[in-house]
Amino acid sequence: xxxxxxxxxxxxxxxxxxxxxxxxxxxxxxxxxxxxxxxxxxxxxxxxxxxxxxxxxxxxxxxxxxxxxxxxxxxxxxxxxxxxxxxxxxxxxxxxxxxxxxxxxxxxxxxxxxxxxxxxxxxxxxxxxxxxxxxxxxxxxxxxxxxxxxxxxxxxxxxxxxxxxxxxxxxxxxxxxxxxxxxxxxxxxxxxxxxxxxxxxxxxxxxxxxxxxxxxxxxxxxxxxxxxxxxxxxxxxxxxxxxxxxxxxxxxxxxxxxxxxxxxxxxxxxxxxxxxxxxxxxxxxxxxxxxxxxxxxxxxxxxxxxxxxxxxxxxxxxxxxxxxxxxxxxxxxxxxxxxxxxxxxxxxxxxxxxxxxxxxxxxxxxxxxxxxxxxxxxxxxxxxxxxxxxxxxxxxxxxxxxxxxxxxxxxxxxxxxxxxxxxxxxxxxxxxxxxxxxxxxxxxxxxxx
Amino acid sequence: xxxxxxxxxxxxxxxxxxxxxxxxxxxxxxxxxxxxxxxxxxxxxxxxxxxxxxxxxxxxxxxxxxxxxxxxxxxxxxxxxxxxxxxxxxxxxxxxxxxxxxxxxxxxxxxxxxxxxxxxxxxxxxxxxxxxxxxxxxxxxxxxxxxxxxxxxxxxxxxxxxxxxxxxxxxxxxxxxxxxxxxxxxxxxxxxxxxxxxxxxxxxxxxxxxxxxxxxxxxxxxxxxxxxxxxxxxxxxxxxxxxxxxxxxxxxxxxxxxxxxxxxxxxxxxxxxxxxxxxxxxxxxxxxxxxxxxxxxxxxxxxxxxxxxxxxxxxxxxxxx
Numbered sequence: 118x119x120x121x122x123x124x125x126x127x128x129x130x131x132x133x134x135x136x137x138x139x140x141x142x143x144x145x146x147x148x149x150x151x152x153x154x155x156x157x158x159x160x161x162x163x164x165x166x167x168x169x170x171x172x173x174x175x176x177x178x179x180x181x182x183x184x185x186x187x188x189x190x191x192x193x194x195x196x197x198x199x200x201x202x203x204x205x206x207x208x209x210x211x212x213x214x215x216x217x218x219x220x221x222x223x224x225x226x227x228x229x230x231x232x233x234x235x236x237x238x239x240x241x242x243x244x245x246x247x248x249x250x251x252x253x254x255x256x257x258x259x260x261x262x263x264x265x266x267x268x269x270x271x272x273x274x275x276x277x278x279x280x281x282x283x284x285x286x287x288x289x290x291x292x293x294x295x296x297x298x299x300x301x302x303x304x305x306x307x308x309x310x311x312x313x314x315x316x317x318x319x320x321x322x323x324x325x326x327x328x329x330x331x332x333x334x335x336x337x338x339x340x341x342x343x344x345x346x347x348x349x350x351x352x353x354x355x356x357x358x359x360x361x362x363x364x365x366x367x368x369x370x371x372x373x374x375x376x377x378x379x380x381x382x383x384x385x386x387x388x389x390x391x392x393x394x395x396x397x398x399x400x401x402x403x404x405x406x407x408x409x410x411x412x413x414x415x416x417x418x419x420x421x422x423x424x425x426x427x428x429x430x431x432x433x434x435x436x437x438x439x440x441x442x443x444x445x446x447x448x449x450x451x452x453x454x455x456x457x458x459x460x461x462x463x464x465x466x467x468x469x470x471x472x473x474x475x476x477x478x479x480x481x482x483x484x485x486x487x488x489x490x491x492x493x494x495x496x497x498x499x500x501x502x503x504x505x506x507x508x509x510x511x512x513x514x515x516x517x518x519x520x521x522x523x524x525x526x527x528x529x530x531x532x533x534x535x536x537x538x539x540x541x542x543x544x545x546x547x548x549x550x551x552x553x554x555x556x557x558x559x560x561x562x563x564x565x566x
Numbered sequence: 567x568x569x570x571x572x573x574x575x576x577x578x579x580x581x582x583x584x585x586x587x588x589x590x591x592x593x594x595x596x597x598x599x600x601x602x603x604x605x606x607x608x609x610x611x612x613x614x615x616x617x618x619x620x621x622x623x624x625x626x627x628x629x630x631x632x633x634x635x636x637x638x639x640x641x642x643x644x645x646x647x648x649x650x651x652x653x654x655x656x657x658x659x660x661x662x663x664x665x666x667x668x669x670x671x672x673x674x675x676x677x678x679x680x681x682x683x684x685x686x687x688x689x690x691x692x693x694x695x696x697x698x699x700x701x702x703x704x705x706x707x708x709x710x711x712x713x714x715x716x717x718x719x720x721x722x723x724x725x726x727x728x729x730x731x732x733x734x735x736x737x738x739x740x741x742x743x744x745x746x747x748x749x750x751x752x753x754x755x756x757x758x759x760x761x762x763x764x765x766x767x768x769x770x771x772x773x774x775x776x777x778x779x780x781x782x783x784x785x786x787x788x789x790x791x792x793x794x795x796x797x798x799x800x801x802x803x804x805x806x807x808x809x810x811x812x813x814x815x816x817x818x819x820x821x822x823x824x825x826x827x828x829x830x831x832x833x834x835x836x837x838x839x840x841x842x843x844x845x846x847x848x849x850x851x852x853x854x855x856x857x858x859x860x861x862x863x864x865x866x867x868x869x870x871x872x873x874x875x876x877x878x879x880x881x882x883x884x885x886x887x
Contacts, residue, residue: 386831
């Protein structure tokens with residue numbers, strides 16, 4: 118549920134809560150920790166403290182009904198590890214608000230030790246000096262996170278351990294596809310062909326989602342082979358409008374021009390309604406969409422009809438891109454990073470518990486069994502195994518620049534224009550390119566033009 | 567003739583009197599300070615200090631410090647003088663936001679104030695019984711938290727689920743409340759719904775403070791009910807009108823809840839649809855990497871504009887009188 122995935126209601130309530138948060142931030146709300154005093158002992162001494170150490174941890178996982186609550190996991194850990202006591206706090210609100218709270222708390226010396234950060238937010242939090250390098254404690258856990266440990270890497274630093282991933286996959290209504298004589302597309306050409314066929318029958322096998330483009334479309338560009346932010350000679354070389362992006366743009370432009378795609382805001386009411394009414398019978402979405410879609414369509418004729426497939430080939434082979442996902446990072450001011458990482462590793466390898474939160478776990482120690490409710494919605498499919506396969510296909514070339522969140526707004530505006538025909542899809546990437554360079558410059562980071 | 571009167575026998579001598587009065591005054595001052603203290607403390611904590619902090623912050627910007635691609639994992643607040651202010655006043659997005667707000671205010675405030683005045687006049691007239699019920703009813707929308715009201719209205723505007731849109735469409739009227747040409751009007755409707763009752767209360771209080779002898783005198787002179795209203799009541803609530811308009815200007819310039827909620831389903835509106843949204847999203851790091859400094863600069867420029875408008879309006883009003 119990484120970035121902004123809390124849904125409209127929670128998001129708006131989060132907004133309302135901002136004033137309260139601002140106050141609680143001032144008064145030292147959140148989880149108070151001892152004021153960070155410099156350790157006088159050597160690192161080996163602090164490794165085996167006599168008194169139990171206290172680790173605070175803030176997350177924004179859903180903690181819904183029927184899920185294993187994060188605080189329950191913390192209780193379990195606390196029982197088993199009397200020397201390392203963890204306090205878990207759930208943050209209700211949008212990710213950007215949580216980042217601000219973390220920043221304010223850290224500056225006031227009352228920050229938490231561990232916090233959930235989206236992968237697109239990690240470079241930013243590191244550049245701001247809020248997430249710290251813990252590579253000396255992280256290396257020993259690397260084998261538990263094969264292929265995903267890089268997600269929490271920033272240059273030479275490692276700031277924590279990954280928790281879940283959001284590879285893009287394709288969700289579709291199997292029964293509708295059979296009824297309309299459609300096949301599940303494996304390439305973008307096939308996709309366009311099937312989309313046109315389906316549109317003739319008044320149904321759409323995909324929806325363009327302007328409010329979701331920043332991570333959704335960048336993920337598709339990644340699947341098409343893009344690499345937007347490249348360190349060359351210690352400078353950022355920004356290539357948002359590269360070949361991969363062009364391929365992704367051409368794909369959507371064709372779908373929009375031929376009216377073969379529906380257009381819906383992902384987080385408005387209309388998308389859910391279109392799904393329920395059977396107007397939209399397929400969607401390109403991140404792995405974390407699996408439980409959300411099931412939830413959106415609970416109790417309708419759609420139940421048991423849907424299925425998950427790999428993202429079609431966007432022109433770069435069996436590759437997919439990231440759309441969200443997050444890890445648990447160690448933050449500045451954390452007194453006991455080593456112990457924090459010990460808990461971090463344990464937490465992120467609790468595969469079954471994390472799966473109940475709707476997460477596609479990043480750890481390689483085991484594949485969780487698909488929760489029954491999810492499997493029932495997807496016609497008995499082993500959904501998590503399919504999503505695990507998508508994990509393996511994640512593009513290794515795509516990474517985010519610091520301050521990636523500043524390009525969201527220009528991308529969304531351009532996407533809205535593309536959706537209503539007043540602009541082109543390619544302009545979404547042009548807007549992202551311009552804002553990327555501007556933001557890096559404004560932040561005082563080296564950028565090549 | 568002796569100008570000085572002697573104190574009557576048995577009364578305190580002047581010296582004693584001064585001393586007693588001094589003690590009483592000191593005691594009074596002490597309890598006075600005690601009563602004012604909670605206000606002063608809260609005023610300092612939630613108003614004065616944040617304001618000073620914001621002004622200080624507005625001269626700083628976060629910049630990478632450690633060198634390298636990620637600034638060495640270090641960012642410091644660098645003093646940039648008036649750079650943040652220069653960035654605000656030269657930003658076309660900021661002025662576009664101001665333009666929207668001013669257009670919005672020019673339409674919404676007169677409509678709302680006139681409606682509030684009309685409602686207050688009706689309630690004040692002897693025609694209406696059960697004033698309390700109506701007063702409460704009109705005021706009720708104001709009791710709904712702004713963000714909740716905005717969300718309720720958003721559902722009513724969403725074409726796919728709105729009963730209003732469906733109803734109008736059944737009458738052959740296709741209205742898109744979320745359209746780019748409509749959205750300011752849709753939001754004006756939200757604000758009017760929320761604040762009309764509030765402004766009405768101010769008018770009502772002013773109306774009820776008018777001495778009823780005036781009505782009686784007017785009636786004896788043969789004035790009709792309409793004349794009483796236009797010649798006595800309306801002129802007498804001019805002070806209240808000034809207050810409501812000033813409050814509305816200050817409130818409207820901070821337009822935030824309504825567009826923020828609407829923007830969640832209309833991404834074309836963007837993070838900077840109104841200046842206050844721009845300030846908030848800049849603070850969250852969604853618009854520029856600079857963070858608090860640029861955000862504070864936007865807020866302070868907005869405060870100056872709101873203050874300026876209020877002063878201009880008050881001066882114009884005084885001139886007219």
